Amino acid sequence: MRVSIASPKATMSLKILIVGAGVCGPALALLLQKSNPKHSITVIERYPSLRTGGQQIDLKAQGIPIVKKMGLLEAIRSHLVAETGMELVDTNGKRLMHFGVQGADQGGRSLALTNEYEFMRGDMVKIFYDATIAERAEAERNGEKEGGLKYEFGTTVTALDQSSDNGVAVTLSNGQTAQYDLVVAADGQGSRTRRLAFGEEVSTEAFKGLxxxxxxxxxxxxxxxxxxxxxxxxxxxxxxxxxxxxxPITQVYFFLMKDKERNETMKKMYKESQEKQKEIWTEVYEDAGWECERFVKGMKTAEDFYACEIAQVKMPRLHTGRVVLLGDAGYCPSPFTGELARNKNDVSAALTAYDKLMRQPITEYQKLGPGTEGGFYPSSALGIRIVNNILWTLSCFRVDKAIQWIHGMFPAEQGKWLLPEYPELNLGSENAK
Structure with a gap:
């Protein structure tokens, strides 16, 4: 049994507002509770309920030890999607090249799309959300009377005021105002909180469309x-x-790679209604071959349709005053709360350390891979036929397997950043089951 005596400063509670109940928001709320159950945490979400939809995502690299320490890896495993690999197909659906599953313990680069930990975004959101509720309930069962956790849906931030030294004065869409020691923007790449805190000009400049x-x-x-x-x-x-x-469903992803002629038209499209956006995507894809006729037909009645411009967010700094960016709002998700716990709730010092710590992983993970902007495949029909024939020939000789094997032998550049250790978070061991 380990006994520790904490100083009053170490157990000081904070009033924290998290904007966004996607993946990052609840994950942060869970870490904050584990580090100090006396924190008073409010998570707001602009949608009327928890958004458990979304497409397939994966967990790899530093994400695996983080989730393991949080005690949620087994929960993730129970929701894995049984995807057996990926193949490139031609306009008739004939296989050109096949790639298998990338194991979690396999180092190096990989050409594989499928990873060992594949699951639906909505499942991960629900896992983190349920874990935060359970964590608070456990604290209360153990006699904790201070602090708390609450979710407020259908609510957004409409104004931020940091003119006082007492934290951040927040005005919500329901008309309520409150003072917080810390505001965390976890509301995605188009973060409204980022625009309010840093200004429209800085936020717009940070959004780098690809x-x-x-x-x-x-x-x-x-x-x-x-x-x-x-x-x-x-x-x-x-x-x-x-x-x-x-x-029981087929996830469909349409991508329009770098195309100067269509780029401006597509940018303007996002101001249109969802039905108008579907019409534009129909025009783009109705003659694309393979099974696109079926996909376009299904898109017209799909209730979960979502379109966006693929972009990076490159902020000159990750916090201003006591408002800090987390995840896509600032680009890179991270174990942010480690610095808050380590700095004994000195918010200013924690945010400065967080900004410094994240520079290396942000730089590493924002490097674009070859072909990201459409350079891997030719855009003409003749060029595509030539490349498809080459890939099919290579596949016949099992060259695709050799390429994947050789590619995996080289260490990945994105593995340079070492995940920092934060015993102050009171997490489990990485080796724990």
Missing amino acids: GVHAAYFNIPRLSTEDNLARIHFAPDSRMVMTRTGNR
Whole structure:
């Protein structure tokens, strides 16, 4: 049994507002509670309920030890999608090249799309949300009467005022105002909180569009579909991907790669209604070959359709005063709360340390891989046929397997950053089951 005596300063509680109940918001709330159950935490979300939709995501690199220490790796495992690999297909659906599953313990680079830990975004959101509720309930069962955790849905921030030395005065969309020691923006790449805190000019300048546009939606799965992910390149800088795994739906991803002629039109599209956006994507994809006729038809009635410009957020700093950016709002998700616990709730010192700590991983993970902007595949029909024939020939000789094996032998550049250790967070061991 370990006995520790904490100083009054170490157990000082903070009043914290987290904006966004996606993945990062609840994950942060869980870490904050584990580090100090006396914190008073409010998580607000602009949608009327927890958003448990979304497409397939994966967990790898530093994310695995983080989730393991949080005690949630087994919960993640119970929701894994059984995707057996990925293949490139031509306009007739014929396999050109196949790649298997990248194991969590496999070092180096990988050409594989499928990783060992594949799951649906909504499942991860629910896991983190449930864990925060359970963590607070456990603290109260153990006699904790200070602090607390609450979620408020259908609520946004409309104004921030840091003119006082007492923290941040926040005005909410429901008309309520409150003072917080810390405000965390975890509301995505288009963060409204970032615009309020840093100003419209800085926020707009930080949004770096890549000239790539995407649409995501689900359609019913065919009985003939297997568990492979598939990618098809079409002329005019178009790419479509499907993922089914062992789920009853087919996830469809439309990508319009870097295309100067269409880029401006697509940017303006996001101000239009969802129906108008679907019409534009229909025009782009109705003649793209493979099964795109089926995909376009399913898109017209899909209720979970979502389109966006693919971008990076490159902020000159991650905090201003006592408002800090987390996840996509500042670009890179991180174990932010470690610095808050280590600095004994000295918010200013913690935010300065967080900003410094995150510079290396942000630089590493914002490096664009080859082909990200459409350079991997030619845009003309003739060029695509030539490349497809080359890939099919290589696959016949099992060269794709050799490429994947050789590629995995080289250490990944993105593995340079070492995950910092924070015993102050009171997390479990990485070796814990």
